[in-house]
Amino acid sequence: MFRQAGFLISTNSRSYFPAVNDPELSIVLMRAQEIPRYVSEGVLDAGISGFDWILENNADVVEVADMVYSKSTAKPARWVIAVAENSDIQTVADLEGKRVATELLNVTKKYLQSHGVTASVEFSWGATEVKVPELVDAISDITETGSSLAANKLRVIATILETTTKLHANRSAWDDPWKKEKLENLSILLQGVLLAKSKVGIKMNAPEEALAAILDILPAMKLPTISKLVDSKWVAIEAVLDETQSRNLIPVLKSAGAQDIIEYPLSKVIP
């Protein structure tokens, strides 16, 4: 993603401090779980990590940007409490006195406390979803589609939180105008890259009399770019569409008189 934003990051296979072709930036590769802690402590000025780990570290940081793809299609990941399909446990209240394994220790403990439940919450070093029911009664684990939970014959009884990736900053760094501007510009570029992943560029030619119909078809976004061709009754139309819109509209545009439709990939889209 940084590559496409214009930053060339050269990592040796084993280095956690890769070089980057911007003298104003220093980059550290680190596990997502640890980043918010080092940002909040001021060891790092800013980081990219999940909202879940910001909460787990109880990290007091500034959220600069939400790094999500298209809002329409991507669902955020969720941390859920799950039990064996055939377990007697039906609600959070049933976890009283039970054992729960999770990588998200603090958040899970707080959640259970806030529901008045006293349970033994244990840190899990991985493969959490296979521990039910042999080793623990329930787990708190992350899921996107639920397919891994289903494959392990687990049933969700509660959602603890939804989480997305956040560009976040240390509070002192954010008070420094130069760092703040640098982070805002970085945010523009990274979000431009994310937006481009779900968009395509499209161009077509059309006779002037078909223009109105074509503009009706193109979605209610900012006006497409229309330019009149030299010495002719034809216009060239350019637009940026969601990839799924493009899939649906191309046959319709063709029927409406558009010709020489081409679609091309985009690297960044800044609205």
Next chain:
Amino acid sequence: MFRQAGFLISTNSRSYFPAVNDPELSIVLMRAQEIPRYVSEGVLDAGISGFDWILENNADVVEVADMVYSKSTAKPARWVIAVAENSDIQTVADLEGKRVATELLNVTKKYLQSHGVTASVEFSWGATEVKVPELVDAISDITETGSSLAANKLRVIATILETTTKLHANRSAWDDPWKKEKLENLSILLQGVLLAKSKVGIKMNAPEEALAAILDILPAMKLPTISKLVDSKWVAIEAVLDETQSRNLIPVLKSAGAQDIIEYPLSKVIP
């Protein structure tokens, strides 16, 4: 190819029923050999497979589209009958009483019958081309460039059929207007992707007085898009070219006065 057509297909490593981000479509991954049978039986509404396997299954289906790349460069694959280089067999007639191995059992049998030849045609489970001459007298096998046949020291004595990939539909599905339109739209998108593989987009600026010469150079296709630049004597010219044309024309266009020529990749081209 579906990815580039706008359909996001997410396959788990072992699933044959991948998810697709179009609620109107369900997808099954299947061996090419079996697809036409299931389409003709109505288990599937449509399939993508070779013409050879449509014939082998004796499948009564509707051909929706030929999925070939650029017509000028791609040669269709051929099923041929081949014998050892130093075999006495010279013509199809010489196969009388011989043993032939092939994966395309029914088509090969019919071909020999239509030539009045009685031979033992055996189903081959693979590695057909190494069976001559130790195990069989001849094979019926598919070839594109003939290089695998040559490497196995085989000589072609007849071509049974040429085959390309076909989008094909079940006859009843095709009679359903909604399914027919869905398939036609899918066909437009997939062929747009195929066409884009051999095309590039090209743009250049030129002084107005060079325009005529440049238009002479650009091939006899639909008119290129020409737009006059603001407050200048320059025009911008855009065109879509075959990749091999672009290779040849770029030096010529430069000589004719074009400047700032850029070439960019295309994802879909719908004429």
Next chain:
Amino acid sequence: MFRQAGFLISTNSRSYFPAVNDPELSIVLMRAQEIPRYVSEGVLDAGISGFDWILENNADVVEVADMVYSKSTAKPARWVIAVAENSDIQTVADLEGKRVATELLNVTKKYLQSHGVTASVEFSWGATEVKVPELVDAISDITETGSSLAANKLRVIATILETTTKLHANRSAWDDPWKKEKLENLSILLQGVLLAKSKVGIKMNAPEEALAAILDILPAMKLPTISKLVDSKWVAIEAVLDETQSRNLIPVLKSAGAQDIIEYPLSKVIP
């Protein structure tokens, strides 16, 4: 690179004579070290190899083009003489009577002779940088960033030559007008590909009143392409930028009033 220049090269995994979709070209894959020798002897009409190996082979060839990426960012590789960090050897003169291992035998010998130094220069078949100090006193080796030398605790005492990749031709072939033109056209395409690697295309819309500010921001290159949109007070602006420029300018352009900025990848740029 040839692929992007429009030449489809199909190599079998073990073939050194790949097919190419241009009947006017024949291609041989060969070690860089040997290419200039075969070009100078006329076995090949032209080759792509490093300047270092042209010198090593003492090859009398025509340099057609320098195949470097963007001049601003890429540093040429260097052949250097290096010794152990803690060696007594400080200058080239200190190599008198010492043993030097290198893959670039002739060039290194000449360099030492020209400095009046008599040393034993031995051909190294590889892994040259680990031979100091156990096996030899110094090495002559190629380096780009110096990181491999540092990792082996070596210290550079002299630079023998800088080298870049060269498209070079046999002198007789260059005298043949048809071959010369073919090579010049090939050079245009390959350099167009190289240039495109550090460039991006950018488009944006802007109200006419913001145009002047935007043009001030865009770097002092050839004029960007500006076209007036139909029936509006808006213009569309297109430009080609260095990737690192794009990264820096996008936030500025947005502040200056540009909207719907999109960036897209380029395959070739011919100025």
Next chain:
Amino acid sequence: MFRQAGFLISTNSRSYFPAVNDPELSIVLMRAQEIPRYVSEGVLDAGISGFDWILENNADVVEVADMVYSKSTAKPARWVIAVAENSDIQTVADLEGKRVATELLNVTKKYLQSHGVTASVEFSWGATEVKVPELVDAISDITETGSSLAANKLRVIATILETTTKLHANRSAWDDPWKKEKLENLSILLQGVLLAKSKVGIKMNAPEEALAAILDILPAMKLPTISKLVDSKWVAIEAVLDETQSRNLIPVLKSAGAQDIIEYPLSKVIP
């Protein structure tokens, strides 16, 4: 297995006719499905393939040896008819009029006929177990542990046949005394290798007074090898045990007075 039997087979990566260091043997690598056909036709003198494929090819061959590991632990693979877990189909009779996919076409057809069932049995080119219930009503597939069937939510309703790997010979080849002896010797060696896979060699020293107890522990096989040590009251005992026996007996032997127990791997065991 041939390697351990003393035959060095050198296969190039793509050759189906590997070299073997026994001038009396020629080897062809071939799909298991095709081997019995070529053996029965006399193209090959002998083959190693499954009993299932001998039946499927209706191949009239001589069974030379059953190539099974230890009888006690290995279960033969089974071809079973399976349906979706929640299917209405409970017995073979319920398959009347249904569609069944299988790679074992002829055997499956005969089985259904012998049960008086008329069903459509279709050849499957692979991935048979995922075809239920979307594409067919039932499958006939091979299974060892049943875990793949369970993972695909299938239920077994009948077992068609059990199958093991067979060394089998062409009838005419078997009538040739030289070939018969060669095959019998080969059979001794291959079965010696198979037997060795589940066996270990074991040695121990013991005082003479412990010998009787130790011999009681060693299983009722042929007498172990006992040799008296020179100038001492100790004996050395050697035996060959099943690997699982060894696991259980070593602690018991130690308790009974055995010392310096060593276990070592075996390459061949011929009783």
Next chain:
Amino acid sequence: MFRQAGFLISTNSRSYFPAVNDPELSIVLMRAQEIPRYVSEGVLDAGISGFDWILENNADVVEVADMVYSKSTAKPARWVIAVAENSDIQTVADLEGKRVATELLNVTKKYLQSHGVTASVEFSWGATEVKVPELVDAISDITETGSSLAANKLRVIATILETTTKLHANRSAWDDPWKKEKLENLSILLQGVLLAKSKVGIKMNAPEEALAAILDILPAMKLPTISKLVDSKWVAIEAVLDETQSRNLIPVLKSAGAQDIIEYPLSKVIP
């Protein structure tokens, strides 16, 4: 190791509950860090994990056996406190008020407390050794040869503990005579495998008059097995040696008159 001990463990690629061919055993694959916790809680009867993780989990378990290879050659791994080579920190006392990252949180905290040092000890999710000095002042990390520490330019200032792999049991399980015997037998087998890794079997023939010299050479272990050959003045001598002894003694034995010396691999050695 279990394989060589006679237990066939069949793991599917993603299963943490592999099958084992001993109906008296159930096996769970789990991260070493978690095993002692589940053993001490009685979820598991016994486990194999490091002494470090037994301490970290404060697990009250029975140590059944130390799973070390040859005592003479293998050094136990150590957890050490390390700082940057050029750091001012020289002793544990200098860590007062500093930040320390480690995967072994509890043990490290206790160690510092016992030395009267108050420091911020943070849990590290991995790649601990690259965090000094950019992210923390010191680390507590595991090392065998120290080469990874050296490569990261770290200096050891203290050793917290030495650790080896332990077969350990739950206290209640150990009180169950059947389980205790099962674990003791398992311990015999596993240690037999470990011992065999550094041992070889050796056999030789020798004339009787050379026997005394040969016995002098063989190390002062239990008596080698000597058996008189039938009808000859020769004896056969068998012994089990350390692999490194064998390397040194074979030439000496040959000089002393031993002939036909063979060395063979061992699977288990129980003294």
Next chain:
Amino acid sequence: MFRQAGFLISTNSRSYFPAVNDPELSIVLMRAQEIPRYVSEGVLDAGISGFDWILENNADVVEVADMVYSKSTAKPARWVIAVAENSDIQTVADLEGKRVATELLNVTKKYLQSHGVTASVEFSWGATEVKVPELVDAISDITETGSSLAANKLRVIATILETTTKLHANRSAWDDPWKKEKLENLSILLQGVLLAKSKVGIKMNAPEEALAAILDILPAMKLPTISKLVDSKWVAIEAVLDETQSRNLIPVLKSAGAQDIIEYPLSKVIP
């Protein structure tokens, strides 16, 4: 091979100076081509490389041992001069004035001089066998089975030399008694490993009356080890056989009355 000889060599993935568990040895990994040069110059005391590279470097070294597997089965590799199958060149004399590519430059030049032929011999950096006929007229290349030459349609016209792997020593090192003994002992161990690769250990029990017949069958080697079993009319027989002998003799031994024949692998055999 060193591993099996009792030396544990631990190489990091990129180190050319691996550690070895013998304080009297230091090991350098190096290309075979360079080893004899460094041995002859005294930089190394001894090396393992091919006889070809000893000649190519004109290295004056002591041959300590020939590192060949079983003499009966392994053929030494050969350096041959080869030309295109359909070339006019038939004999070495026909190479007059031609161009020859080879990695073995000096040896090839000397060979041609000794045959009175003047040819241009060029150093080849690899892939030598594909250079005929496009780039050179002939090559001098190494071959074992000739299959690579055949695949490149080359014809051998002369054999320059046969080559095997040699343990060789520097002359001064060999004059040092301690080094000489160390090398001789190393030679014993390495040759013991090589010999063991083609041998197997075999044991059997037999009734005394069958002993004579069995001894007749066992090859005319040193006497097999025969020991009388306690309290029985049976003997135990042990022998070491070539793997191919074992393959042939096992069925014969069984017919002669041998029972409980077991074969086991060997790590070293010192006659």
